[in-house]
Amino acid sequence: MIFEWLAHLPVAPVTAVLAIPAAATIVLAVLPWYRPTAYLNVVATLATFLAALTLLAVRPEPGTYLFVDDLNIVFVVLGTFVGFTTSAFSASYIAHELEIGRLTPAYLRFYHAMYQALMFGMNLALLANNIGLMWVAIELATLSTVVMVGIYRTHEALEAAWKYFILGSVGIALALFGTILVYMAARPVIGEGHDAMVWTELSTKAAALNPELLNVAFIFLILGYGTKVGLAPLHAWLPDAHAEGPTPISAVLSGLLLNVALYAVLRFKIILAANPSAINPGPLMASLGLLSLIFAGFMLYRRRDIKRMFAYSSIEHMGLIAFAFGMGGPLANFAGLLHMMMHSLTKSAIFFAVGHISQVKGTQKIAEIRGLTESHPVLGWGLVLGVVAIAGLPPLGIFMSEFLIVTSTFAREPLLAIPLVLGLLIAFGALMLRVSEIAFGEPVGSMARVEASYVPMFSHLALVALAGIYLPSPLVAWFQNVARLLG
Amino acid sequence: MERIFLDVAHMLAGGLVLVSFMLLYQDRMFGLLNVFALHAVVLSLSVGWQAHIQGAPHLYATALIALVLKALIIPVALHRVVIKLGIHRTIETVGGIGPTMLAGIGLVALSMVVMLRATAAADPLAREDLAFALAVVLLGLLMMVTRRNAVSQIVGFMSLENGLILAATGAKGMPLVVEISVAFSVLVAFIVIGVFLFRIRERFDTVDVQALDDFRGERR
Numbered sequence: 001m002i003f004e005w006l007a008h009l010p011v012a013p014v015t016a017v018l019a020i021p022a023a024a025t026i027v028l029a030v031l032p033w034y035r036p037t038a039y040l041n042v043v044a045t046l047a048t049f050l051a052a053l054t055l056l057a058v059r060p061e062p063g064t065y066l067f068v069d070d071l072n073i074v075f076v077v078l079g080t081f082v083g084f085t086t087s088a089f090s091a092s093y094i095a096h097e098l099e100i101g102r103l104t105p106a107y108l109r110f111y112h113a114m115y116q117a118l119m120f121g122m123n124l125a126l127l128a129n130n131i132g133l134m135w136v137a138i139e140l141a142t143l144s145t146v147v148m149v150g151i152y153r154t155h156e157a158l159e160a161a162w163k164y165f166i167l168g169s170v171g172i173a174l175a176l177f178g179t180i181l182v183y184m185a186a187r188p189v190i191g192e193g194h195d196a197m198v199w200t201e202l203s204t205k206a207a208a209l210n211p212e213l214l215n216v217a218f219i220f221l222i223l224g225y226g227t228k229v230g231l232a233p234l235h236a237w238l239p240d241a242h243a244e245g246p247t248p249i250s251a252v253l254s255g256l257l258l259n260v261a262l263y264a265v266l267r268f269k270i271i272l273a274a275n276p277s278a279i280n281p282g283p284l285m286a287s288l289g290l291l292s293l294i295f296a297g298f299m300l301y302r303r304r305d306i307k308r309m310f311a312y313s314s315i316e317h318m319g320l321i322a323f324a325f326g327m328g329g330p331l332a333n334f335a336g337l338l339h340m341m342m343h344s345l346t347k348s349a350i351f352f353a354v355g356h357i358s359q360v361k362g363t364q365k366i367a368e369i370r371g372l373t374e375s376h377p378v379l380g381w382g383l384v385l386g387v388v389a390i391a392g393l394p395p396l397g398i399f400m401s402e403f404l405i406v407t408s409t410f411a412r413e414p415l416l417a418i419p420l421v422l423g424l425l426i427a428f429g430a431l432m433l434r435v436s437e438i439a440f441g442e443p444v445g446s447m448a449r450v451e452a453s454y455v456p457m458f459s460h461l462a463l464v465a466l467a468g469i470y471l472p473s474p475l476v477a478w479f480q481n482v483a484r485l486l487g
Numbered sequence: 488m489e490r491i492f493l494d495v496a497h498m499l500a501g502g503l504v505l506v507s508f509m510l511l512y513q514d515r516m517f518g519l520l521n522v523f524a525l526h527a528v529v530l531s532l533s534v535g536w537q538a539h540i541q542g543a544p545h546l547y548a549t550a551l552i553a554l555v556l557k558a559l560i561i562p563v564a565l566h567r568v569v570i571k572l573g574i575h576r577t578i579e580t581v582g583g584i585g586p587t588m589l590a591g592i593g594l595v596a597l598s599m600v601v602m603l604r605a606t607a608a609a610d611p612l613a614r615e616d617l618a619f620a621l622a623v624v625l626l627g628l629l630m631m632v633t634r635r636n637a638v639s640q641i642v643g644f645m646s647l648e649n650g651l652i653l654a655a656t657g658a659k660g661m662p663l664v665v666e667i668s669v670a671f672s673v674l675v676a677f678i679v680i681g682v683f684l685f686r687i688r689e690r691f692d693t694v695d696v697q698a699l700d701d702f703r704g705e706r707r
Contacts, residue, residue: 132662166640169644170631170644170647173624173647173651174624176655177621177624177651180655180661181617184613187660188608188609196660197661210608213605213606213609215605
């Protein structure tokens with residue numbers, strides 16, 4: 001009944017998911033009032049999320065430029081949801097930034113426009129059926145976050161934005177070279193023109209593509225998009241960009257943009273996996289992922305800046321997800337997908353808490369934040385809950401996904417399980433050490449009341465807690481289906 | 488006739504690699520910008536020739552964009568920026584010119600080995616074009632690594648993008664979308680970079696990226 005009604009909507013949901021943020025970018029860039037625009041930002045992201053939900057019910061036929069399948073819809077729904085809650089957090093966050101004068105109304109207008117541009121870029125990258133179009137969309141998303149990272153114009157923010165810009169552009173450039181090589185590989189089989197860049201064409205004819213060219217292309221693609229995922233030797237931009245930009249941007253970077261880049265890698269992995277003579281992309285992804293996991297685990301111990309610490313934790317978890325997808329197979333892929341979803345929700349919830357904490361305390365230095373559960377009980381316990389979740393303690397959602405990853409590794413490659421578990425334990429220790437310093441003991445610094453909305457943070461944490469106890473069977477069936485698709 | 492077509496295409500693509508080498512050892516700001524303009528001219532000639540032999544008129548547009556944007560507008564604008572910031576002094580290179588050139592030769596050899604082997608089945612035109620393009624991309628990367636000055640890093644990045652355009656035009660029949668987006672991205676990138684340069688200047692009174700490193704976010 002409702003499906004029939006949805007099918008007769010005047011605007012197709014796919015168009016709406018892209019058109020709403022695109023229109024909002026222009027509107028928010030033009031409107032001068034800064035308080036109503038913060039709410040308008042929330043309304044626009046909510047509308048995008050609702051449009052993305054309708055995609056679950058009505059699935060359009062794949063076109064030349066856009067398509068929806070079981071894989072990208074997971075990313076779209078998750079992305080628009082986190083985008084929506086983050087914009088709600090952002091509305092309460094920026095009110096405080098305006099009061100203390102770190103942002104001016106003119107910058108704020110720019111900030112909101114760029115937020116919507118980022119949403120547009122990410123949704124386009126996920127829905128694109130054309131490898132060239134996807135590349136353009138990821139470049140757009142990168143540029144919009146670069147300017148947002150530099151928005152405070154402090155020394156550190158400028159350094160972070162410059163580093164992010166240079167490393168991000170080089171990564172994107174390498175990814176374009178890989179994209180051109182994929183086209184070259186597909187041209188003799190599919191023919192010249194648009195068709196040789198279309199996902200649905202590429203994946204059905206993957207077995208016939210030139211394997212040598214695909215191999216070289218995948219190296220460029222994993223280095224290029226891997227830079228954006230933040231995999232270990234290529235991660236240098238990530239901690240700076242997270243630490244120096246506004247906290248809502250840290251939340252969307254960790255929660256969404258890293259996933260989008262990973263999605264791009266996964267798409268190309270599917271093509272390579274379907275070609276019998278090409279290299280197996282799995283071991284490459286798994287080893288980069290494992291390296292990131294262990295490296296970030298050690299780096300977590302030496303952090304003195306709270307946002308930088310959680311940025312390293314993001315590198316750790318992206319490494320773990322890349323490892324799971326690299327292992328492949330129905331169970332590891334399922335665990336990877338679940339972990340990606342849980343990590344996005346938890347990490348953005350943590351950044352919501354961290355944003356309020358740094359505003360109240362007026363600092364991001366861990367040494368100057370103490371005894372949070374006494375001075376600000378709700379905020380403090382919220383952070384503790386978030387860190388307990390991200391460290392992988394039962395019964396929360398991340399425990400389940402990490403448990404699945406570890407057990408499937410033990411079953412298939414017992415030797416790899418040793419460094420994997422070691423990396424997880426190292427990171428666990430570091431997080432517990434730091435959070436006990438922050439949350440317990442004698443309160444230090446400002447005791448001012450928090451002018452914040454806790455709804456976004458606790459709604460994310462509630463979802464994570466729920467997922468740890470009970471996963472609805474339609475969701476499980478859906479994820480199993482996607483896991484099979486990933487091979 | 489076929490033979491001549493191929494030879495001219497190779498000569499132009501090879502010329503681009505050569506100009507990339509020239510970029511590597513420029514130690515003066517204006518010299519660097521002039522050589523970059525030459526790089527863009529050689530690129531647009533190469534793309535124009537590809538348009539001619541492939542019979543693909545849309546590639547002429549790409550050649551024109553490269554000529555106008557990268558050989559004229561961007562070098563002139565960067566010239567002005569350099570004068571305005573007063574940084575027309577010598578550029579320091581990390582590790583000296585000799586080792587950098589040797590590394591560059593190694594990278595060209597690497598790209599030949601990789602691409603010629605990987606594209607054994609493709610037609611000879613696209614094959615060697617791709618090998619040259621990869622060489623230009625890698626030399627651009629090398630330049631970005633060896634320079635500390637923000638302006639010369641930008642030049643390195645743009646020479647890298649020239650290599651990408653060479654690769655895209657060599658891939659016969661690749662849709663126009665990509666070329667336009669590359670050109671467009673250079674433009675956007677340039678705007679962003681321009682904003683950054685002025686912001687960096689405003690904060691540090693220098694565009695030496697080394698100075699930025701002193702502001703690590705993790706001092707106690």
